[in-house]
Amino acid sequence: MKIVLGADQYPEYINGAATFTARLAAGLADAGHTVDLLWPSADGGHDTYLDRGVRVHRLSSVTLPGRPRMQVCLPPTTRRRVENVLHVARPDVVHVQSHLGLGRTLVRAARRDGVPVLATNHFMPENLLHHVPVVRRFPRTAGRLAWRDLERVYDDADLISVPTRRAADLLAASTTLRPAEVVSCGIDLDRFAVSRTLEATSRPSLLFVGRLEQEKHVDELLTAFAHLPRSLGARLEVVGMGSLRSSLEALTRSLGIEDSVRFLGAVDDDELPAAYGRADVFVMPGTAELQSIATLEAMATGLPVVAADAMALPHLVQDGVNGRLYAPGDARALAVALAQLLVDPVLRARLGRGSRTRAQAHSLSATLEEFVGHYSRLVGSRSAGRLPGRSLALAS
Structure with missing residues (x-):
């Protein structure tokens, strides 16, 4: 198939x-599909x-x-570029x-051209609103308006997907959109396979991977780390920007x-397993995690996870099985x-094995297969004359 992917989030x-x-784009291309990927430029210019x-x-x-x-794309200046790519x-x-x-x-350009649209939601207002000073003082009102805005756009999609059941429930509670399909973001399980030993380390190490923004609550982690007995000799590495x-x-x-905390900044994707x-x-x-790819990657390497009992994290972390949950804040x-x-x-090893087992349900190959199946059904619906149409519901 010929597939166009678009994202407002970009690699830098x-x-x-x-x-x-x-990873979705590369996986689809590796499987033989023709893939065009659109996202904002990191330096403001246009390039292909x-x-x-x-x-x-x-x-x-x-x-x-x-x-x-x-960096953000503005619809008036982006429209012509998008239309050219689709053409x-x-x-x-x-x-x-x-x-x-x-x-x-x-979405709007695809609708005009009669091309079926699948829309995946990774959005929560908490991930965006603190970046916009003018609405920061009115989070509830801004949150409601943000959900209404998403609803207006995604109502024109033929199929909606989300990465977890919790994300589906949140979308249903926050909008009038029809139920979404649940498709995990998935990870390459082989790439994140790590051999671990049972030997105790002289300086046990903690790891956080993610953006250093308000909703990640890294300050809470640093405060907790300061409460640990110094006799443990623990270290903390913080990966992300x-x-x-x-x-x-x-x-x-x-x-x-x-002296015990290292901020490593952004690391290359190839360095993450290390x-x-x-x-x-x-x-x-x-x-504000609708899935948390970083947590999935950690689980695939056989790490026990300590996570906030919030949003979709309990879908990945089961207390006593592959980690510990704690009350946020x-x-x-x-x-x-x-x-x-x-x-x-010994406990770490047992919980780590639980993590690896639970991660098996989130392979990238299975994710690719599910999305290709959805694409095929959308294309089939168009061929049968059932598209274009608003909010088409498809059976899984």
């Missing part, structure tokens, strides 16, 4: 949606090139005010990853833990859970 601003989109068999279109973008590392690519199906500037432009890095580094100094391999415990304190409870694992290598 590392997050789960961008990571998933890149081939990457791993994918024809990549970096569209003109502007910097979000107050967020120098965040040349002549796709069988369009798959968007968001409802923002580029996503909504692509974001607007809060400097303030989080200042917090480590004020807590007196700067980061997981150095760790003994993975920590995810985020409260309770840094002392987080510290207790971390200490339990850090002092007990």
Whole structure:
């Protein structure tokens, strides 16, 4: 098939949606499909090139005010580029990853051309609103308006997908859109396979991977880390970038833990398995996770996970089976859970095996197969004359 993918998240601003989109595009191309991928340019300019068999279109973008590392596409200036790509690519199906500037432009252009649209939702208002100062003081009102905006765009999609059942429930509770299909983002299980031993390490290591933004609550992790007994000799590695890095580094100094905490910034995708391999415990304190690819990757490497009991994380982490859950915001409870694992290598090994087992249900190959199946049914519906049409429901 000929497939056009579009995402408002882009590789340089590392997050789960961008990571998933890149892996989906490469996997589809490897399977023999023709893939065009559209996302914002990191430097504002327009460019087109081939990457791993994918024809990549970096569209003109502007910097979000107050967020120098965040680029966004504006619909009026993006529309012509999007229409040109659709005209040349002549796709069988369009798959968007968001409802923002580029996503909504692509949905509307596809509808005009009669091309079926699959829309995946990775969005929660909490992931976006704190980046926009003008609405930060009115989070509830802004959140409702954000959901209404998503609903207007995704109502024109023929099929909607989400990565977890919790994400499906949230979408149903927040919008009047029809039920979404659940398709895990998936990961390459072989790539994240790590051999681990039962030997106790002299300095057990904790790991966090993710954006350094408000909803990830890395400050909570640092506070909990400061509560750990110094006799444990624990280390913490923080992988990721974001607007809060400097303030989080200042917090480590004020807590007196700067000698035990390393901020590694963004690491290359090829270096990630090594980061997981150095760790003994993975920590995810985020409260706005519709799945959490980083947590899935950690599980695939056989790491026990300590996670906030929030949003979709309990779908991945089962207390006592592959990790520990704690009440969000309770840094002392987080510290207790971390200490339990850090002092007990046997427990870590057992929970790590549980992580690896639970990760098996989220293989990238299965995800690709599911999406290709959905694409095929959408194409079949168009051929049968049932498209275009609004909010087409398809059986799984």
